[in-house]
Amino acid sequence: LQDPTYTRVYMVNVVVVVPKILTKYTNVSVSLSFQLEWSNCNHAHMTVMESLDALDQLVDQSDPDVDFPNSYHAYQTAEGIRRAHPDKDWFQLVGLLHDIGKILALWGEPQWSVVGDTFPVGCKFQNSIVFRDSSFSENVDDKDPRYNTLHGVYKPNCGLENVLMSWGHDEYMYQVMTFNKCPLPEEGLCMIRFHSFYPWHTHGDYMHLCNEKDQKMLPWVKEFNQFDLYTKSTDLPDVKSLKPYYQSLINKYCPGKLHW
Numbered sequence: 726l727q728d729p730t731y732t733r734v735y736m737v738n739v740v741v742v743v744p745k746i747l748t749k750y751t752n753v754s755v756s757l758s759f760q761l762e763w764s765n766c767n768h769a770h771m772t773v774m775e776s777l778d779a780l781d782q783l784v785d786q787s788d789p790d791v792d793f794p795n796s797y798h799a800y801q802t803a804e805g806i807r808r809a810h811p812d813k814d815w816f817q818l819v820g821l822l823h824d825i826g827k828i829l830a831l832w833g834e835p836q837w838s839v840v841g842d843t844f845p846v847g848c849k850f851q852n853s854i855v856f857r858d859s860s861f862s863e864n865v866d867d868k869d870p871r872y873n874t875l876h877g878v879y880k881p882n883c884g885l886e887n888v889l890m891s892w893g894h895d896e897y898m899y900q901v902m903t904f905n906k907c908p909l910p911e912e913g914l915c916m917i918r919f920h921s922f923y924p925w926h927t928h929g930d931y932m933h934l935c936n937e938k939d940q941k942m943l944p945w946v947k948e949f950n951q952f953d954l955y956t957k958s959t960d961l962p963d964v965k966s967l968k969p970y971y972q973s974l975i976n977k978y979c980p981g982k983l984h985w
């Protein structure tokens with residue numbers, strides 16, 4: 726692992742292979758079964774800080790930019806938001822929380838079902854999805870006439886809240902926040918739920934499923950995305966000194982032990 730050539734080959738493999746497996750296996754039935762398994766939040770009872778600390782054991786195989794533990798990325802994102810939006814404590818907290826759903830990978834779920842871009846299932850996979858042209862040939866929904874038309878099972882502009890997304894850490898963390906009735910504003914919940922939905926927030930796709938509320942949320946999700954992307958650096962944050970501040974935000978919005 727010390728050999729830089731080996732490390733580079735390893736990184737290329739996981740960065741390409743994880744999304745390709747994801748696009749092969751992700752379909753309506755798989756996404757529904759993950760939803761059913763996890764959305765009743767009866768797997769663990771722990772605080773936000775406990776789950777965040779647990780992420781130190783995880784290195785996200787799909788992310789080419791980060792080769793240090795995820796809790797650092799959480800603090801870096803939150804601090805970036807804090808500098809730009811000192812008045813919005815909920816936004817800063819979203820920065821800290823947004824990737825905690827990756828804890829699913831520590832609990833045994835395969836990485837392809839946890840990390841990587843997300844996209845709607847139940848309707849035609851759009852060209853803006855990563856590896857759309859090369860990795861969907863074995864995806865069963867791509868050949869299913871119920872699911873491979875533009876709108877599929879959805880009504881035009883039905884709203885993203887009525888759309889089944891490919892399962893991942895975004896959707897899971899959103900489910901945890903709503904299950905535990907954490908009073909984050911709608912914008913914050915949307916950032917958590919759709920931050921990996923690159924076909925939408927970066928490529929402007931899937932507008933045929935969006936309603937007015939989604940149009941209002943989109944600028945917020947984009948605003949969040951810049952901090953998710955550009956605060957990744959090797960300049961690691963001093964987590965110990967930051968913890969008391971973020972604990973106070975956790976106490977305000979998601980106190981005590983949550984159901985996961």
Ligand SMILES: [Fe+2]
Pocket residue numbers: 823824894920921
């Ligand atoms: Fe993420």
Ligand SMILES: [Fe+2]
Pocket residue numbers: 798823824953
């Ligand atoms: Fe992130």
